[in-house]
Amino acid sequence: MSSSASGAGPHAADATDLSDTTVHRAVAGYVGVVVAALALTAAVAANTSALVLLGATLAGFVAGAAAGGVASSRVPTLPIHIGRTRYRRGAVVGLAAPFVAITFAAIFGSVGSQTGLAAIASAFGIVLAGQWLSSVARTRAVAATVSSKALATARWQPPRSPALDWLLLGLWPLVAAMNAYVGDWFSAFIWAGLGLLWATSGLIEGRFRLGDTGVDPEIRIYEAGLVKQRPYSATLVSWDDVDHVRLRDGELVLERGFFDVRFDQGTLEDPKDVLSVIEGQLSRDVRVV
Template sequence: MTGRDAADRTAIGDRRLESPETVFRLAFGGYLGTLVAGLATVAVVRADAAPAAVTGALAAVGFSVGTLAGVALARRSRGLAARLGRSWRRQTAVLSPAAPFGLVAGAAWLGWLEPRVGLVGLGAMFAVAITGYVAMRLAETCYVASLTADDPVARWQWTPPRSPKLDVIVLALWLLLGAANAYTGEWASAIVWTGLAVVWACTSLAEGRWRIGSVGETPEVRVHDAGLVKQRPYTQSIVLWSDISRVQLRKGELVLERGLFDVRFERDQLADLEAAQTAIKQRLDAARADANVE
């Protein structure tokens, strides 16, 4: 498989999905649809302008319209995913629309709005944040793919940090709390605990702590001309060479120093740390030499 094929396709057994751009369009559409549906539902409930059935129908229409508009926008705006995934500031901006819904929930908790408006705002906050997070991580994956069309200089199989038992216990606990609160009619608490459980599941999949059977790419670390890529089953990220100040082995760990956010690999995650250090250091030195020439 060439470097471009590895970047542009996701393996599922013997089948392959479309490029990350296509998956991002669907996720971005779902994100925009959730945002529109949330805004419409809060407005209708706040105005007390329709019964529950009509409110639900309006939310469904808003979601459908927003999703179609989001997919169309992502398709027409070439490179949108790569632009959004280029920096953490742009990625964070995708999550920012969830904040106003949180303010609505807070205002209801303080008694400034009706409780049902607060419940809708709370649910919309989690829904927008979760769909935004998925779109954000896929945008980052598209950005990495745009930088790494070349064949990797070196690659090693990698085991992302994980604690399966703890992850399952936390997820089960939050779901149980959500169900218990829903049973007793404490809907705000039920939404919070269930929302946290979904957030935990999404981050576990995105970070590679969980994997659905053999679905997805085999986790690995790759050395490219642009930087060091961490390939997870469903997402990938990159550390640019310009961001790394030093590479060293320290107490059984391979450490890529980059200020407050060092990248670390333990021996049970990346078996041949010495070979990885040598290859990464050589490419880092080459990148610095190229930068000095320019």
């Protein structure tokens, strides 16, 4: 176990120190996707030509991205505000709800099928962009909360199942292609969207890594709490939220109600040392069992 934050390896800058460019792009891209989704669905509902539909969608994305970029530049604390709580992060993804409702309306025949297809594509686009923004915002919020240097670090491997991951990687597009082949476009869009969501969540959670990019996963211990550093994102477990900490049955467990944090000893470097350091950093009396 390292006593400083220098053990992240020779890769890119720490995910907890995201560049301003990355943050601006996340905000701009998300707002651009939302406006483009509105423009696309409205254009399809109005039965416009393909040229008008394409132009409206592109114009919506450019205008939305420009507005998002300006907002991110003028309000630099916006991503931190979003990333502080899971409710705000959920609200970012939740903007897809009206498009999901339109999709269900199309399935039951209340609106045209073409509008439904545009709505479901828009919903998945917003959720994907929202996942990216939520991850970036949460990582930026972590960086704003912890000190600049970790008190101690330990190598860690996020939970993964390579065989299942590879199976799903081939299964999602195959099922989508089969549905498209028989003309079931609603199912094809749904399966394709679910596959993209699964792949995106895998990158955010650290199950996947694109070559040697990002940073080496590790546990970082700060005065403010414990940071789970993944290749492209970071999450914080505040000491104030921890009720108990224990090392038992092959797991290091930080108990905090319904949201326990668990580390399999096989994925964590020096779990006993990690437990010892955590005990010394807890901000209030914690029963060790």
